[in-house]
Amino acid sequence: MRRTAQYDKQTQPDWRATLDAFLPSPLRVMAGMLSAADAARVTEIRLRAEQPALIMAGRERVDRFDHMRSGRWIPSGEDVKQFAQTLLGHSMYARAEELRGGYVTLPGGHRAGLCGRVVLEDGKAHHIQDFSSVALRIARPVPGCADAVMPLITDDGKPLNTLVFSAPGCGKTTMLRDVARLHALSGFQVGIVDERSEIAACRHGVPQLDVGPSTDVLDACPKAEGMILMLRVFSPDILITDEIGKSMDAEAIGEASRCGAAVVVSAHAGSMEELMQRPITGVLLRQRSFERYVQLGPGGRLLKAWNGTFGVLFQASDHSVPSDSSDSSEQSYSSDPELPRDSV
Amino acid sequence: MNMTRLAFAGAACAGCAMMGIRMANRLVRREEAIAAWSRLLDALAAQLSYVDDPLPDVLMRSVSADSPGDARLAAVITDAANAMRRDRSLSFAGAMDISRAFIDMDASDAASLLPLIRELGAAARPQQCARLDSARAAMTAMASRAADKTSRQKRLYISLGLLGGLALFMCLMG
Numbered sequence: 001m002r003r004t005a006q007y008d009k010q011t012q013p014d015w016r017a018t019l020d021a022f023l024p025s026p027l028r029v030m031a032g033m034l035s036a037a038d039a040a041r042v043t044e045i046r047l048r049a050e051q052p053a054l055i056m057a058g059r060e061r062v063d064r065f066d067h068m069r070s071g072r073w074i075p076s077g078e079d080v081k082q083f084a085q086t087l088l089g090h091s092m093y094a095r096a097e098e099l100r101g102g103y104v105t106l107p108g109g110h111r112a113g114l115c116g117r118v119v120l121e122d123g124k125a126h127h128i129q130d131f132s133s134v135a136l137r138i139a140r141p142v143p144g145c146a147d148a149v150m151p152l153i154t155d156d157g158k159p160l161n162t163l164v165f166s167a168p169g170c171g172k173t174t175m176l177r178d179v180a181r182l183h184a185l186s187g188f189q190v191g192i193v194d195e196r197s198e199i200a201a202c203r204h205g206v207p208q209l210d211v212g213p214s215t216d217v218l219d220a221c222p223k224a225e226g227m228i229l230m231l232r233v234f235s236p237d238i239l240i241t242d243e244i245g246k247s248m249d250a251e252a253i254g255e256a257s258r259c260g261a262a263v264v265v266s267a268h269a270g271s272m273e274e275l276m277q278r279p280i281t282g283v284l285l286r287q288r289s290f291e292r293y294v295q296l297g298p299g300g301r302l303l304k305a306w307n308g309t310f311g312v313l314f315q316a317s318d319h320s321v322p323s324d325s326s327d328s329s330e331q332s333y334s335s336d337p338e339l340p341r342d343s344v
Numbered sequence: 345m346n347m348t349r350l351a352f353a354g355a356a357c358a359g360c361a362m363m364g365i366r367m368a369n370r371l372v373r374r375e376e377a378i379a380a381w382s383r384l385l386d387a388l389a390a391q392l393s394y395v396d397d398p399l400p401d402v403l404m405r406s407v408s409a410d411s412p413g414d415a416r417l418a419a420v421i422t423d424a425a426n427a428m429r430r431d432r433s434l435s436f437a438g439a440m441d442i443s444r445a446f447i448d449m450d451a452s453d454a455a456s457l458l459p460l461i462r463e464l465g466a467a468a469r470p471q472q473c474a475r476l477d478s479a480r481a482a483m484t485a486m487a488s489r490a491a492d493k494t495s496r497q498k499r500l501y502i503s504l505g506l507l508g509g510l511a512l513f514m515c516l517m518g
Contacts (some may be wrong), residue, residue: 021432041360086433090465093472094396119468 015138018108024083026073027053030063032086038062045136049077077132087112096127098220098316101196104148106132109139109201109208139201141209143230145171145300146178151291152305152313155178157263158185159238161253161308163281165269171300172266173198173242177211179264181241191236191261192217193226199242231259240264250280263290270305271295349400353516357509364505375490377448381457382483383408385415389476392469399436399465400425420445437462441442445509456482471516 016031016039023031027045030053033040041057052072055063063072075083087104088095095104103113107154116131153162162179164172176192184190194200194217202205202219209219216234218226224242226228229251230236239261244253246269256263269275272293284290291308297316307312387406396400403425407418420441427439440461446454458477467475 024433035434044476082433083433085435085466089432090428090435091397091402093392093469094398096468126470129467323392 013108015042015108015110019106019110019136022083022086022106023081024075025318026075027083030055030073030200039070043136043140044138045321046133047075047080047083047136049080050074050132051147075242080134082114084112084114084134087114087134087136088290089250092127092143098197100125101220103137105201105203105208106136107203107208109203111137111139111201113137121130125273133268134146141177141207142171142300143178143181146175146182148167149179149294149305150182152294153179153264157186159188159264161257161262161289162264162292162294163275163284163290164266164294164296165264165272165281166273166296166303167270167298168268170298172268172296172299173293174314175296176240176242177209177233180215180238181210181212183238183264184214188214188216188237189234190238191230192233193223193230193241194219195221195223195238196242197225199240215252222248224252227252227256231256231261235259236261236265238262243268244267244284245278245280247280248288250284253284254287257289272304272310349516351515355393356516357513358421360509360512362503363501363503364508367505368501371490371498373448373500374450374453375487375494376411377417377446378483378490379486380411380413380417381449382480382487383410383414384421385460385476385480385483388464389473393473394475400428403436406443417445435462435466439485443467452487453486456486475513 014036016034020028027047031039031045034055042055043058044056044063046054046056053063054061066341082094085092085107088099092099095138098104098294099114103111105111113135114128114131115133115135116128118125119127119290121131134157149164153160164175164179166172180190180192180199192199192211192215195203197219199209200211200215200219201216202217205219207215207217216230216236218230221229223244223336224246225248227239227241230239239256240263241249242265244250244265249265253263253265267275267278269278269281270293275293276285287307292313293306293310294302295304297303300315303316304312307313366378384406387408388402391397391402391406397405403421407414409415424436424440428436429432431439437458442454442458442461446457457479460475463475464472473485
């Protein structure tokens with residue numbers, strides 16, 4: 001069952017090849033003008049009606065056009081609508097439910113957020129129409145980002161109940177994805193409850209990002225319900241879910257532990273104190289529901305790890321944060337290479 | 345000389361009769377085309393009310409070749425669905441050869457279907473189903489008018505063609 005979590009550093013596929021069929025021709029030209037290094041840094045493409053199209057790497061623009069409006073592609077409202085419909089596969093009826101969550105998943109795990117006029121039904125947002133802007137977020141999985149964490153969250157290869165926390169945008173989801181992949185590579189049966197389709201980025205039920213060979217994904221399912229369902233149906237060795245925060249989530253985590261499945265979950269919190277103060281995670285911490293706590297910093301950097309009794313297992317020697325604190329979780333991953341393996 | 349005149353008059357008579365038959369046949373083909381569109385819209389409405397598949401797949405499943413009209417429409421729809429699969433930027437309206445799709449129909453028939461064709465796949469499910477329902481209702485009314493017109497005018501066109509041909513024949517021979 002146990003196997004050292006080895007992996008091959010995968011070459012990131014060029015997003016331009018995957019998304020080429022979806023991009024309008026002027027945008028295709030803009031993307032084609034990027035150098036390979038710039039293309040590898042791209043985090044999102046933004047299109048707004050009557051505004052210049054932007055290709056961004058974090059907060060930096062990487063498209064090769066000047067800041068003036070001249071000489072750049074300024075899509076019309078109709079261009080944006082057509083692009084949005086292309087992203088929806090000209091089958092909006094099929095994607096409306098997904099779109100209600102704010103975005104649609106594309107091949108390769110890339111995601112498109114669409115803005116426009118929201119149509120209400122019974123006072124709730126039902127669907128969006130008359131699209132006026134598109135944000136195309138480039139998925140950049142970081143295979144191996146959990147390498148440094150794995151020795152901390154396993155005991156002689158056995159997975160432990162773990163809570164990964166950080167401020168938003170530090171890469172908790174990316175970390176969970178890689179934890180799933182590495183556990184699956186080690187021969188464990190992994191179950192992912194992916195309420196917001198962010199961990200596995202399923203498209204038509206198929207994970208677009210690498211979550212490992214023995215991983216089952218329950219896509220777009222509420223966490224608590226999904227965890228119980230996953231336990232009942234797939235009996236996973238490890239259950240992974242993102243951003244816990246409801247009382248039902250806590251109950252489901254307890255149920256999973258009783259069933260013998262290790263739980264690896266994430267939560268938003270900037271510090272252990274903040275985690276303790278939050279209603280649900282606070283209860284889980286007091287109940288000692290977890291055997292490991294892992295704190296991530298900007299860029300997905302492993303900052304600190306605790307055991308179940310809050311004894312510090314690991315602390316990064318340098319707490320300085322990278323200067324680019326933009327949403328870089330998907331691109332500038334770094335983990336401490338000097339992680340003391342015997343610290344667990 | 346008489347033989348030439350006879351042949352010319354015969355050809356003119358046959359031409360007139362053919363024209364009448366062709367006009368009657370156009371009515372039949374229009375009726376078939378409307379019925380085929382009507383059946384396609386029924387199938388689409390049934391599929392789109394519960395299926396989450398991409399539009400090209402739904403279109404491919406909705407066509408049939410049960411009648412000549414269905415087969416002609418199926419060829420156009422299948423080509424459009426394949427074009428949409430090849431080029432993701434194409435909408436249904438962009439992928440479809442409109443002139444082929446409405447070749448047997450009147451301009452007014454085409455005009456009543458074009459808004460639906462332009463919006464197919466571009467609306468959320470309830471709106472999509474509502475538009476389909478309204479198009480189906482329009483098609484039902486159109487089909488009944490077409491059937492009525494065919495039953496009234498089919499024989500008339502054939503008779504007029506034959507009589508006109510006969511009259512022309514007699515004039516030319518006389």
